[in-house]
Amino acid sequence: MRIPMVDLRAQFLDIEPEIKEKLNEIIESTRFILGPNLDALEKEIASYHGVKYGVGLASGTDALHLSLRSLGIGQGDEVITTTFTFIATAEVISYIGARPVFVDIDPSTFNIDPSKIEGKITDKTKAIMPVHLFGQPADMDPILSMAGHYNLMVIEDSAQAFGAEYKGKKVGAFGDTGCFSFYPSKNLGCYGDGGMLITSKSDIAERAKSLRNHGSKELYHHSEIGFNSRLDEIQAGILRVKLKRINEYNRKRRDKALIYSERLKGLPLIFPEERPERHHVYNQYTIRTKKRDLIRNSLKDKSIASVIYYPLPLHLQEVYRDLGYREGDLPESEKASKEVLSLPIYPELTEGHIDEICEVIRKALS
Ligand SMILES: *Cc1c(COP(=O)(O)O)cnc(C)c1O
Numbered sequence: 001m002r003i004p005m006v007d008l009r010a011q012f013l014d015i016e017p018e019i020k021e022k023l024n025e026i027i028e029s030t031r032f033i034l035g036p037n038l039d040a041l042e043k044e045i046a047s048y049h050g051v052k053y054g055v056g057l058a059s060g061t062d063a064l065h066l067s068l069r070s071l072g073i074g075q076g077d078e079v080i081t082t083t084f085t086f087i088a089t090a091e092v093i094s095y096i097g098a099r100p101v102f103v104d105i106d107p108s109t110f111n112i113d114p115s116k117i118e119g120k121i122t123d124k125t126k127a128i129m130p131v132h133l134f135g136q137p138a139d140m141d142p143i144l145s146m147a148g149h150y151n152l153m154v155i156e157d158s159a160q161a162f163g164a165e166y167k168g169k170k171v172g173a174f175g176d177t178g179c180f181s182f183y184p185s186k187n188l189g190c191y192g193d194g195g196m197l198i199t200s201k202s203d204i205a206e207r208a209k210s211l212r213n214h215g216s217k218e219l220y221h222h223s224e225i226g227f228n229s230r231l232d233e234i235q236a237g238i239l240r241v242k243l244k245r246i247n248e249y250n251r252k253r254r255d256k257a258l259i260y261s262e263r264l265k266g267l268p269l270i271f272p273e274e275r276p277e278r279h280h281v282y283n284q285y286t287i288r289t290k291k292r293d294l295i296r297n298s299l300k301d302k303s304i305a306s307v308i309y310y311p312l313p314l315h316l317q318e319v320y321r322d323l324g325y326r327e328g329d330l331p332e333s334e335k336a337s338k339e340v341l342s343l344p345i346y347p348e349l350t351e352g353h354i355d356e357i358c359e360v361i362r363k364a365l366s
Helices: 008-029 036-049 060-070 088-095 140-150 202-211 233-243 246-264 292-301 318-323 331-339 351-365
Strands: 053-057 078-082 099-103 125-129 153-157 177-181 195-199 216-218 285-288 340-343
Touching: 008 233, 036 053, 036 195, 036 233, 053 060, 053 202, 060 088, 060 153, 060 177, 060 195, 060 202, 078 088, 088 099, 099 318, 125 140, 140 153, 195 202, 202 216, 233 246, 246 285, 246 351, 292 340, 292 351, 331 340
Parallel strands: 078 099, 078 125, 125 153, 153 177
Antiparallel strands: 053 195, 177 195, 285 340
């Protein structure tokens, strides 16, 4: 693609000397697992969010998975989440033998509709798992007050929203845990797989640290069945270089989003809307239109990337057929899945590229 969804090379060239110096330092140190870079990164990310602990893990999926386990959720429990998200959000609920209970979205933000949560709470419900989809914070106030009222835990899937804020506070810092993915295309991405959970509760941090390392707190002493899910030193080192620039990267994403919305003004499209008191970090710039497929084809003809996040909500996925959902059950998500289109967005995307993309869309719609 001439204009890709993300251009990781452009970002790398900008920080190349610092990255290479970091890589050399780590390789020469021969400390590759559970070393000083992970230690420092966990402290830096915890402090960035104003929480006490960070636990570096092998992926964002593992951050969600080990959050559930550290919180003691398991067999027979129910966890409420949105149906309009990446499969990992629900998959981890299934890993532990719990049942995902899907809720519809607020169509203007694509995030879980808090007014539809209460009706799904049963005596088996243990947690709510909101997702800050595309970089826009979910509506945390009603979610937290409901969780407080029904004594539920909150696990934030912040995989797409590193640095996003709700009423001046960073997402990930609201729940019992906040979960991040450092998959290369995320706002803060490493050069492989990586993830982290953050929390202010020492018992949760300790349990997660044990679970990521074969259920051991002391070397070769195992108190429970754990996993091999550590964030390695090379990834941690790369993330430390990029963390210093994350606010700049997010600011640039916000600038590009603003330019898109200006250029597309007047066209029969719905643009992403930043809700008041929220700081959207645009992991995706996602428009809505009934002419989605037409636009997508026109872009493709000009070698411009676009992606449908997500073409099928989770309650209608084959893997969840046995949960018994049917088409029409969560109509806003089903409608969104037929109308959404995410356009290229990344800090290095040029204004010229945005002009070109918007021109193709304008022509397709004329
Ligand atoms: C990327 C992502 C994940 C999973 O992260 P990985 O690091 O790829 O395991 C989970 N939830 C959402 C919403 C994501 O976008």
